[in-house]
Amino acid sequence: MPFATDLERKLAAGIESGLLRHLHAVLVGQHGRIVLERYDRGPDEAWGAPLGEIDFGPDTLHDLRSVTKSIVGLLYGIALDRGLVPPPEAPLFAQFPDYPDLAGDPARAGIRVEHALSMTLGLEWDEFTRPYTDPANSEIAMENAPDRYRFILERPITGAPGARWTYSGGAVALMGALIARGSGRKIEEFAREALFKPLGIADFTWSAGRDGIASAASGLRLTARDLMKIGALLLDGGLWQGNRVVSEDWIEQSFRPRIETGDGWHYGRLWFLDEAPIGGVAHRWIGGLGNGGQRLWLQPETGIAAVIFSGSYNVPDSWVTPMRVWREIVLANFSG
Structure with missing residues (x-):
C-alpha cells in the first residue's frame, strides 16, 4: 500500500532525526483498517515501577x-445503559451517604454527577502544577490517603460547580466507585465483562493502590491493538462487529463540549476535544491523553484513529511528540 508506506517512511524519518522521541508504539487506522503499525524499543515502567528496556510489540501491555x-x-x-449507576443530573454527594457530614453539607448539594464527568466539581485539586513524583500532587495524595473517597469529597470548595474546569483524577475515582457499587463488582471485573470481553480483549492489568482499589484515574494497561479496538468501537457509535456495546447517545454526549480547558481546547465527559484540518477543512478530534505521551486520538468525521505509546513519563514536554505524530504524520497525510 503506497499510502501506508509513505506514512511509515515519514514516521521513521521523524524518529531518526530525533524530532520524535521515546516512542514505544504507533498505530493508525481509518474506518477500522490499520494503515500503520510500528513498535520500538525503550525503557518503560508500570505505574512508576521501572521495567527496564522493553522490546515492544503487538502483545506488549503498556500503561495508559x-x-x-x-x-x-x-x-x-455502559453501566448507565444497564441502570446500574445514577444519571448525570443526579446529586453527586447523595450517592455517598457513608459520609453523612459531607452528603449533608448544603454548600455541596449542587454538585452533580455531571460535574465529575466534566471535571467541573468546584473543589480544590492540584494535579497539573505538581509532577506525579510529588506527594503533594492531589492524585498521589489521594492514593496515599487512608480513605480515598473522603479525601476527594472533603476538598475545599473553590467555586460554583460547572463554572471552571479543573483536571482531577479524584473526579474519575468517584465515577469508578459508582460503577463498582452499582454493579457489585470491582471496576476491573466490570470492565472485563462489559467492555473487554465483547471486544475480544483478554489480556490487561489494572494497577491498584495500597487499599486494593484499582486506580480509575491512571492504572489501566492494554496493548496498542486493544486500545485501537476501543477507538474503533467509539468511531462506530458504540457498535463492535454489529453488536451494541454502549449506546450511541452516551458517546455523542461524551463527545459534546462541556467546558473550556483554558488552553484553547474543550472537555466533554472525560475526553479532550478540539479541531484539526485535513485538506484545509477543519474536523473535530477527540482525545484520551495520558502522562508520558499516551494517546488515543479519534477524528469521527474522517474515521481516523491513532494510538500512541511513549516513555516520556513526568517530562514537561511529553505532549510534543504525540502531537507532532498526530498532526504532522497522521492528519497531514490523509485526504479525508
Whole structure:
C-alpha cells in the first residue's frame, strides 16, 4: 500500500532525526483498517515501577495512564445503559451517604454527577502544577490517603460547580466507585465483562493502590491493538462487529463540549476535544491523553484513529511528540 508506506517512511524519518522521541508504539487506522503499525524499543515502567528496556510489540501491555480516565467514562456509559449507576443530573454527594457530614453539607448539594464527568466539581485539586513524583500532587495524595473517597469529597470548595474546569483524577475515582457499587463488582471485573470481553480483549492489568482499589484515574494497561479496538468501537457509535456495546447517545454526549480547558481546547465527559484540518477543512478530534505521551486520538468525521505509546513519563514536554505524530504524520497525510 503506497499510502501506508509513505506514512511509515515519514514516521521513521521523524524518529531518526530525533524530532520524535521515546516512542514505544504507533498505530493508525481509518474506518477500522490499520494503515500503520510500528513498535520500538525503550525503557518503560508500570505505574512508576521501572521495567527496564522493553522490546515492544503487538502483545506488549503498556500503561495508559490518564487515558484510563476516558475508558472509565465509557464504562460509566455502559453501566448507565444497564441502570446500574445514577444519571448525570443526579446529586453527586447523595450517592455517598457513608459520609453523612459531607452528603449533608448544603454548600455541596449542587454538585452533580455531571460535574465529575466534566471535571467541573468546584473543589480544590492540584494535579497539573505538581509532577506525579510529588506527594503533594492531589492524585498521589489521594492514593496515599487512608480513605480515598473522603479525601476527594472533603476538598475545599473553590467555586460554583460547572463554572471552571479543573483536571482531577479524584473526579474519575468517584465515577469508578459508582460503577463498582452499582454493579457489585470491582471496576476491573466490570470492565472485563462489559467492555473487554465483547471486544475480544483478554489480556490487561489494572494497577491498584495500597487499599486494593484499582486506580480509575491512571492504572489501566492494554496493548496498542486493544486500545485501537476501543477507538474503533467509539468511531462506530458504540457498535463492535454489529453488536451494541454502549449506546450511541452516551458517546455523542461524551463527545459534546462541556467546558473550556483554558488552553484553547474543550472537555466533554472525560475526553479532550478540539479541531484539526485535513485538506484545509477543519474536523473535530477527540482525545484520551495520558502522562508520558499516551494517546488515543479519534477524528469521527474522517474515521481516523491513532494510538500512541511513549516513555516520556513526568517530562514537561511529553505532549510534543504525540502531537507532532498526530498532526504532522497522521492528519497531514490523509485526504479525508
